[in-house]
Amino acid sequence: MVLTANHAIYDPAKVLKDPKFRLVPIGEKTPKDANIAAFYNPQHEVHLVEKPKPTPGPGQVLIHVRATGICGSDVHFWKHGGIGDMIVTDECGSGHESAGEVIEVGEGVTDLKVGDRVALEVGIPCSQPGCEACRTGKYNACPDVIFCSTPPYHGTLTRFHVHPAQWCHKLPMNVSYEEGALCEPLAVVTGAVEKAGLALGDAVLITGAGPIGLVALLCARAGGAEPLVITDLFQSRLDFAKKLVPNARTILIDPADTPKQNAARVREAAGMPIKLTMECTGVESSIHTAIYASKFGGKVFIIGVGRAEQNFPFMHLSANEIELGFLYRYANQYPKAIRLVAGGIIDLRPLVTHRFALEDAIDAFQTAADPTQGAIKVQIRDE
Missing domain, CATH: 3.90.180.10 (Medium-chain alcohol dehydrogenases, catalytic domain)
Structure with a gap:
């Protein structure tokens, strides 16, 4: 039709x-x-x-x-x-x-x-x-x-x-209405994982421990990310993330710190520069942190929604061949999302x-x- x-x-x-x-x-x-x-x-x-x-x-x-x-x-x-x-x-x-x-x-x-x-x-x-x-x-x-x-x-x-x-x-019979409704944000994240090219053993940073960030955390773990770091402004959300994925490394962001300071903390927590960031806030300072935390040739994939116009550290991106990626909603993701839930891969x-x-x-x-x-x-x- x-x-x-x-x-x-x-x-x-x-x-x-x-x-x-x-x-x-x-x-x-x-x-x-x-x-x-x-x-x-x-x-x-x-x-x-x-x-x-x-x-x-x-x-x-x-x-x-x-x-x-x-x-x-x-x-x-x-x-x-x-x-x-x-x-x-x-x-x-x-x-x-x-x-x-x-x-x-x-x-x-x-x-x-x-x-x-x-x-x-x-x-x-x-x-x-x-x-x-x-x-x-x-x-x-x-x-x-x-x-x-x-x-x-x-x-x-x-x-x-x-x-x-x-x-x-x-929906399969083992997928509840509650889980079926959550397949919408899951479809967003599976689309991002697909476009970002997450691979086994990648050092991954998740910025923002809201619903999308937490779904990204679950997907990154299911996709084999290691080490896995997540940041947020609220300790309660980081505590929730830690219960969800116990071996995730959490960082409480102090707004008074600069993006470079926060990036250094991310690298220290990971024990290495970050290969892929799934940026789930859309906040300019958070995006800067992700950029400075990235390795040469790394990628910052932006899922979050932010201000219409933002400034990025252009020469740092250029000199380190760091890619920026973006996602607009999703396409062809729902069947995959439902399979992941029904199969017990993502809870x-x-x-x-x-x-x-x-x-x-x-x-x-x-x-x-x-x-x-x-x-x-x-x-x-x-x-």
């Missing part, structure tokens, strides 16, 4: 002006069949909205979304109103790390049936034969991609969601530290945005 940018289910600019959409007051108990969702807006508000239950069209399925993780980008859209050129200009539904149960199938759907458990790949490309990105399999570069929860497209943090069947991935379950009911999504966002709460991954469940 061919999908275009017109696939957007709702027009955000009309959401709360449409009588079919209703702002749910805080504390109100809604029926279990009410299609509620978490939205953010340009006023930096996050609230619950009741919206119509959609009906699947040709090639689509209706999903009862059972688990959705709150991503850093969700918090960023809420708190800061945009990421780069992606700006929140009106009401926008949040969420893109989701898994759920098929409860209705549309015309022409043969690969899925009612009762199937699926993870949702939420970057829906145009699939037009004239699109070079789609034709060559690099569909994350499709200029007409619809990415759920990225303005103006609504997300999957809702009870009932219509999704193209071709972008639903069946994502410890990452979920906080769970909330769908009706408590506002509290979930507050917890995810507050570093003092100790959250790694906050998930919203709907049984």
Whole structure:
């Protein structure tokens, strides 16, 4: 089935002006069949909205979304109103790390049936034969991609969601909805590992022990990285990383130190210069630290999202033949991610530290945005 940018289910600019959409007051108990969702807006508000239950069209399925993780980008859209050129200009539904149960199938759907458990790949490309990105399999570069929860497209943090069947991935019975939802950040990291070329015995640095950094830590260990170093500004996150991968070497970053000082500490902890950094913060000083910690011919692969314009130590990069690599979302990674979880290679379950009911999504966002709460991954469940 061919999908275009017109696939957007709702027009955000009309959401709360449409009588079919209703702002749910805080504390109100809604029926279990009410299609509620978490939205953010340009006023930096996050609230619950009741919206119509959609009906699947040709090639689509209706999903009862059972688990959705709150991503850093969700918090960023809420708190800061945009990421780069992606700006929140009106009401926008949040969420893109989701898994759920098929409860209705549309015309022409043969690969899925009612009762199937699926993870949702939420970057829906145009699939037009004239699109070079789609034709060559690099569909994350499709200029007409619809990415759920990225303005103006609504997300999957809702009870009932219509999704193209071709972008639903069946979950084996030994993979839970919780793990299925975590396959989205895992797909980001497996894409990075593939592009970065991580090899057995590489000295690897992970900068940032947030959810993506911790998934990168798990993947680097599974890929045979040794030694393995991880940095962060918070000791609690480093302690979590140490429990996750006991032989990882942790470094608490002091913001008062220079990148060169931090890089020297990384090299000392590793016992050698770093072959590959998976940079998961997007922060300029952290990227500088990774560059100075690298060996001649090393690579700094940037996964994190940061400021639109940054300064890099150009001549140090040039004189040491250090490569910079970048990743934009992912493509062709979901099947691999699911196999890694189903096969027990990657255990994502410890990452979920906080769970909330769908009706408590506002509290979930507050917890995810507050570093003092100790959250790694906050998930919203709907049984």
